[in-house]
Amino acid sequence: MDETAEKVSQSFMKEFNLPREFINHEAITNAYYTYEKCESMANMIKNRVNFEPKVAIVCGSGLGDIGNLLENAVFIAYSEIPEFPRTTVLGHKGNLIFGNLSGMPVVCMQGRFHPFEGYSMALCTLPIKIFKLLGCKVVVLTNAAGGLNRSLNVGDIMLIKDHMSLPLLSLKNPLIGVNDDRFGPRFVPINKLYSKNLRDLFKECSKELNIPINEGVYGTIGGPSYETVADSKFCLASGMDCVGMSTSHEAIVAAYCGLKVLACSIITDMAPIDYDDHDPDHSEIVKIAAAKAKHLERLICSFLKKLKDNLNLLD
Ligand SMILES: O=P(O)(O)O[C@H]1O[C@H](CO)[C@@H](O)[C@H]1O
Numbered sequence: 001m002d003e004t005a006e007k008v009s010q011s012f013m014k015e016f017n018l019p020r021e022f023i024n025h026e027a028i029t030n031a032y033y034t035y036e037k038c039e040s041m042a043n044m045i046k047n048r049v050n051f052e053p054k055v056a057i058v059c060g061s062g063l064g065d066i067g068n069l070l071e072n073a074v075f076i077a078y079s080e081i082p083e084f085p086r087t088t089v090l091g092h093k094g095n096l097i098f099g100n101l102s103g104m105p106v107v108c109m110q111g112r113f114h115p116f117e118g119y120s121m122a123l124c125t126l127p128i129k130i131f132k133l134l135g136c137k138v139v140v141l142t143n144a145a146g147g148l149n150r151s152l153n154v155g156d157i158m159l160i161k162d163h164m165s166l167p168l169l170s171l172k173n174p175l176i177g178v179n180d181d182r183f184g185p186r187f188v189p190i191n192k193l194y195s196k197n198l199r200d201l202f203k204e205c206s207k208e209l210n211i212p213i214n215e216g217v218y219g220t221i222g223g224p225s226y227e228t229v230a231d232s233k234f235c236l237a238s239g240m241d242c243v244g245m246s247t248s249h250e251a252i253v254a255a256y257c258g259l260k261v262l263a264c265s266i267i268t269d270m271a272p273i274d275y276d277d278h279d280p281d282h283s284e285i286v287k288i289a290a291a292k293a294k295h296l297e298r299l300i301c302s303f304l305k306k307l308k309d310n311l312n313l314l315d
């Protein structure tokens, strides 16, 4: 570690009274955001809204309008929640919205946190722990992603059946640090992370609404730079169907906390696999996600309605 980083780390540990072993950013965040601190954040929110959500929806880039569908909505800006992070990315507003959607009590996260913003993985996934403490049973993760698999097209919806995260494979895991069993277990199996029951329900909605969907593997890269051609080829050859910079770590923390996960990507562009391919551009990505969001919104509404009639799937 260089001298400046060592100094910053030392002063951080001193400020939060952390022992020297907590040198890893994930461990520092997890030691700071204790169960009690998360509980007091959740209690502050509960006192404000007096509403128990069953489902949390995380809106991806350009997909924040999902939050505007909620009935009797109550908004809490992230800035109103002490020690909650702030969004910094275009297309991510920064509100928690509480209300009913298709008769289901939900909380919608209008804007997420990404590791490339400088937040540790543990901080990016703090909201998932708060959702658990608010009483949620299911989390619906959405994102904008670049298509790798050439059978996907811009505007397609891809239901995520599995993920491969390059940061998570290399010891950037939000669960690193001393474990608090009240959140979840030390070791977490994630081979069935994306609930088959929930995916089946979502596929039924797709058939009934006649909105075709694909199913595939979401790949996470660190970002904020997009992929080189070599990166894209590597990711494709490794089994990723699309690529983005979020979602996988959120899904892991959800599973750790005992929440069921449904996740979907909107394919907003094709990841470059040739040197002449189009450059990914975030403002275009946000525009395309917003323009194509209607189908995803209809699917989510119909999914929530079915979930309400199949509450056993929440157990
Ligand atoms: O995953 P969401 O939040 O939708 O955002 C995606 O869009 C951004 C890149 O344009 C990255 O942040 C990527 O992860």
Ligand SMILES: Nc1nc2[nH]cnc2c(=O)[nH]1
Pocket (backbone or CB within 6 Å): 144, 145, 146, 147, 221, 223, 226, 227, 243, 244, 245, 268, 269, 270, 271, 272, 280, 285
């Ligand atoms: N190519 C590419 N497109 C995206 N669209 C949204 N996120 C991404 C990404 O990480 N890469």
